[in-house]
Amino acid sequence: MDGEVDTLDDVFDQFLNNNRFFKDRDVLRHDYIPHKLPHREEQIRHLGLIVAPLLKTERGSNVFIYGKPGTGKTAVMKYVINRLVQKAKEFGAPVKAVYVNCRLAGTEYRIFTNLCAAVDIIVPFTGLATGEVFDRFKKGLEDKRVSFVVVLDELDELIKSRGNVLLYELTRINEALRNSKVSIIGISNDLRFKELLEPRVLSTLSEEEIVFKPYNASELQDILWERAELALCSGVLLKGAVGLCAALAAAEHGDARRALDLLRVAGEVAERENAKVITENHIREAERRIEHDRVIDALANLTLHSKFVLYSVYLLGKIKIYSAITGDIYEVYSEVCEEIGVSPLTQRRVSGLISELDSIGLLSSRVISRGRYGRTKKISLAIPRSPLSEVYSNDGHLGQVTSFIPTCLKAKLGKTKN
Template structure:
């Protein structure tokens, strides 16, 4: 028997490629970003006359189109200017120091072998880059995506050298486009960077659900044609994306997964139900990945919160969680950490959205934190216990055997 026989896919067929709904798709149309595109084009138009353009800082929450619009606008500018312009895209999450950024630019614009493997000093790379760019005789646009990561890691001074390259060398003409989620980014810069950064700021506001619908619909039509889906399914993706701080990525991901699930089910059309299922799938994926990457002690603290909740459905206190945690450490065979560290882990787990805590006053005995799980305990427990280090705590899988009251 062929195990794929059951996947008949006779319901509806795709009219176009599903990659139109993937992260790699680069659209040519950006509904509701006309103003931002026009302002960017305006700011960069001086390059068409062979003059330097001002630097740009783009602000906006995740999924508001900053990266894709920037790539679109700069590629259109390249079409116009041709060989006299080079665009260098750098994600500061990967290149997170002034040195690695200068090396990256040198290798991209001047050739991969320009910097020896053994490296150069920062001064040397600066000198070589400047002289290389003078010979290159091109306009340069340097896109620093997630530029806040660079400043967070290296301080408010980290753009200094780069601005010196682009602004203080006759014969070199470059401009920087910094992209960030952090509205306070500019304030974190050093005065000497601020005074050099002659910039224009452009805000990418969150999308509302109607706007997300306009973004989604053309893509959905390309994949599914005019039928095969309920409009309410698209509306629901848009509404969920709007709730998630106006995130187009979220809305697009939801629609793609909903279509995949509907296809797998041999459904007649993509309905709201598939969008709800897609949301559950995506949330579980995120939760699984988050839990998988937690440090061992953090996993044990989370497991303790889950076990507390099972034994006593109302919120657990920090003391109760610590007590179970100590017991789990004993079973796993590792030394428990102090109460303070446990508190730190609880704060991290709350930041990840895995638990929620509230402070409760105990009158003259001070205050305690009440802790509860925010997601599906059973899935969380399964993902934690997948860790091979925890093979010898297998019997807590039967949580009821694990009597909270005996431990505290």
């Protein structure tokens, strides 16, 4: 009895005294916008110059921002926009801004819905024609009499799947507006993005361009120390750990987001272990956990059939020295569907699902030609197997069939195929 009370006491006390590690955990989250962005002074200045005219109710240039993930595009942009809006408030300039992540929004329709919300127009989440939503946005904007900054993050994703229409409409909107103005800030991860744009859109959109280069390891270290000072108690972070953290992230195209994630999770691991300091081992453990969580998360959001397709690749992966091709996956997939009692989709659709899984990063696929034996796609898992088997055994559908082995798979198990 006493022991039990003491145990709990320990747990609670430990939690309350947790400030041994974190002063402010949120500082290490990547959506946190710091007051200082090391090695980005130039970009901040540049973007500042571009949006400054809005304070005098002149139209700012449209800007195009390029850079790989985790190079500080979003942070710099949000930082500058926040300051702009703040300054505008001081001077009574009518400046408003919206931020939309095109990939998260998904469709043109939902992007316009977001834009409408920013000018206090409520539109239904479905049912209207896209053009109708756009018109309402235009109308609302005109009534507001503001300088409106539209930030479109991950714009490349939208263009790749939907084309230029939205951007074209948006770049032309100023022609129709008398009382309000729109400035567009487009952000893209893909450096070749320009090639996808129609010339007429490109010329209006990229009046200005800002490029964000990846951080190198030493710049990443600066960022980590900067944030660690705010987020962590002094003395808990070892130099070696920061070095490793920066090195791992630098290897992954200089991704600062990655570096911060690593550090935060490493801190949590160390905290739970009751360690005194954050070491290189904690960083490595963090690397494993982040990957693990990413996979679990991605899997949880898959549709039924995507899940089955992935499972089929997983099953085929049980055969050594074998990488799956579309046809085999479809065979296995069909049998899995049969076993569970769901009617399978067509091969065309499954092929599409494979491409989707590829772009999420769960599968990696590559078109190959086997000459006489046709042209197909070579497909393998892009993620470790262990989290998968864990998820599958707990899955509502697949949990029941874990012992089921498709007959076409049995046939292959014996043979050795390329």
